[in-house]
Amino acid sequence: MCDVVVIGAGIIGMLTARELHTAGYSVTILEQGQAARESSWAGGGILSPIYPWRYPEPINRLAAWSQQIYPDFCEQLREQTGIDPEWIRSGFLMLDTDEMEHALDWCRERNISAVSWSDEDLHGREPELSAAFTHAVCMTDVAQIRNPRLVKALREFLTKMGVEILEHRPVQRIVIEQGQVTGVETAQGKIQTGRVVVAAGAWSGELLQRQGLGLPVKPVRGQMLLFNARPGLINHILLWEGRYLIPRVDGKVLMGSTLEEVGFSHEVTEEAAQVLRDKAVTMVPALDGVEIERHWAGLRPGSPSGVPYIGPVTDIDGLYLNTGHYRYGVVMGLASARQLRALIAGDEPILPVADYAPGSLLERVAESIPE
Ligand SMILES: Cc1cc2nc3c(=O)[nH]c(=O)nc-3n(C[C@H](O)[C@H](O)[C@H](O)COP(=O)(O)OP(=O)(O)OC[C@H]3O[C@@H](n4cnc5c(N)ncnc54)[C@H](O)[C@@H]3O)c2cc1C
Structure with missing residues (x-):
């Protein structure tokens, strides 16, 4: 008992x-x-x-509360277990979004640090980003952890x-x-x-x-790719048209993801790999030819x-x-x-x-x- x-x-x-x-x-x-x-x-x-800003307040409230605690929590885990969850304040770059003004207002109202970057700022900070991108909103304090x-x-x-x-x-x-x-x-x-x-x-x-x-909680499959890239290829989490690239400390870059209602199947598909890879290369052309080390799928608890x-x-x-x-x-x-x-x-x-x-x-x- x-x-x-x-x-x-x-x-x-x-x-x-x-x-x-x-x-x-x-x-x-x-x-x-x-x-x-x-x-x-x-x-x-x-x-x-x-x-x-596209999400209901109850989601953002939970996120904001956790964001404050995460650095100390990760430090506690590292001290107690010797495993470093790699909490890093990477910053979150939303590329060529047409919601720029709304995004900046939304962040300002909540005291969330965000700036808009012009062409020059953007390519100065992310030299490997495709020249086709001309502006971005950067949420400078957004962090990532290495969830595994x-x-x-x-x-x-x-x-x-x-x-x-x-x-x-x-x-x-x-x-x-x-x-x-x-x-x-x-x-x-x-x-x-x-x-x-x-x-x-x-x-x-x-x-x-x-x-x-x-x-009403159902599985929603998400497929991911892992590129075996070099450290420093990209510096921020990059987001464009709903897909994102996440740079890890050791240089590996994650590309995500798909949203598929296919029941409890963990299968990965060639079609998704192609879509994700093409998107990644459109964002960062230097990823062309970089080895894809792993391709996997997870089941989100969709509500x-x-x-x-x-x-x-x-x-x-x-x-x-x-x-x-x-x-x-x-x-x-x-x-x-x-x-x-x-x-x-x-x-x-x-x-x-x-x-x-x-x-x-x-x-x-x-x-x-x-x-
Ligand atoms: C591709 C992808 C990308 C994502 N990216 C992000 C992100 O960047 N940031 C973010 O915040 N979130 C992200 N998420 C979402 C996040 O991963 C999930 O919301 C979160 O992991 C859900 O955690 P959970 O513990 O509810 O589910 P799970 O991690 O799935 O754990 C549920 C556990 O319950 C067990 N279980 C189920 N039924 C039973 C049973 N009958 N008896 C005993 N055990 C059972 C399962 O085996 C499983 O281990 C992503 C998810 C995916 C798939």
């Missing part, structure tokens, strides 16, 4: 476990496969929504803290008796607990659906507006959600976990509760997921 069972050892489940453990709860994470090998491993690690390292460090840190992570332990069913959670069923037997947090990423909707609870569900489920005592982070779970995760901790422990929530409230899953009807 433990105080809380968390379903899913992605970034959201692990950050939730960290918060709850710190608040004094005994926590067990159950993971159907290997910890931290799904979306949280596969993503890009940009610590901001892309074109953030972050989740590896987090996993190690949790184990050191005393959080139990049981791998290859798929939860088949949440046991609910007379409106109260009493445990979970796994292939290896029942685990008793009075509180369950569903942090099962893209699988959350399906898991709940199996027991008649409706949650209708991209706003995650955080909090208790109405009508079922002891059932909580922290899921549906769609495209921005890495940047929203720290805040999202703190918010849920507050709701479970009865502390003051950091953000308006209603914005993320799951409501009743018995009444929910499926909604579609926009791009």
